[in-house]
Amino acid sequence: MCKQLKRSAEKTTFWRGRARLGAEKFAEAEADFAEAVKLGPKVARNHYWLARAYAAQGKHSEAVAAFEQAKTGEGVADLKDLDELLKQSQGQLASTDAKS
Numbered sequence: 001m002c003k004q005l006k007r008s009a010e011k012t013t014f015w016r017g018r019a020r021l022g023a024e025k026f027a028e029a030e031a032d033f034a035e036a037v038k039l040g041p042k043v044a045r046n047h048y049w050l051a052r053a054y055a056a057q058g059k060h061s062e063a064v065a066a067f068e069q070a071k072t073g074e075g076v077a078d079l080k081d082l083d084e085l086l087k088q089s090q091g092q093l094a095s096t097d098a099k100s
Contacts, residue, residue: 010039014046021053029053044073048082051089060093 017032033050040046051066067086070079 006039010036010043010046013039014049017049017053021049021056024056026053026056030057042074044070044076044079046070047073048079052085055085055089055092058092058096060089060096063089064093 013032014036017029017036020032021029030053033046033053036046037050047066047070051063051070054063054066064086067082067089070076070082
């Protein structure tokens with residue numbers, strides 16, 4: 001796939017995921033963000049929003065991993081609440097582990 005077409009597909013998939021997340025269609029949003037990550041693996045926002053979709057479904061270990069991945073991606077400076085959301089997911093994961 002040509003670089004321009006790939007970037008266009010990544011953006012379209014990303015924004016579809018945002019719309020689905022806003023509509024509380026978390027599993028569908030997760031699938032969209034996972035596809036956006038495949039198309040743009042270095043783009044921080046793709047990992048960040050995938051993490052948010054995971055967190056919304058209670059998939060805290062996956063959310064933590066995706067937030068960590070976002071911290072190393074391009075455009076990470078635009079994600080102002082990344083560290084706070086990572087801490088929240090880590091706390092949820094620790095809480096879940098403690099209950100097990």
